[in-house]
Amino acid sequence: MSNTNSAFQSQYKVNLVECPTLTAEQRAAAELRFRMALEFAVGGPEYVLPSLQAYMLAQTLNEGLPLEGASEAEEQVIALWQHAETDAILAAMRPLGDNLDNARFEILPL
Secondary structure (H helix, E strand, C coil): CHHHHHHHHCCEEEEEECCCCCCHHHHHHHHHHHHHHHHHHHCCHHHHHHHHHHHHHHHHHCCCCCHHHCCHHHHHHHHHHHHHHHHHHHHHHHHHCCCCCCCEEEEEEC
16 A cells, blocks of 8 residues: 555655745755645645646636636636645745745646
């Protein structure tokens, strides 16, 4: 079972960018907090990339349409990702203070 777990954990990489004032240790800790909070919010590491892909597809399909143009399922996908990402950002950044306005997290598939 540990092999399956490590396979899921290596599906993607999280990078915190636009934060030159952080040490490597602070950046790594923030990336880990982000990853853990995001995985918890979407139901596990195996759901991060599919959730992100579904969110991006729903956003693309509804681009330029009025908000009520999205289906209920698309609205749920968008809301799930936005809430998960917001919670993960807050969990990751709260211990670092307020001087990281341009910092952002990238999720990169491996």
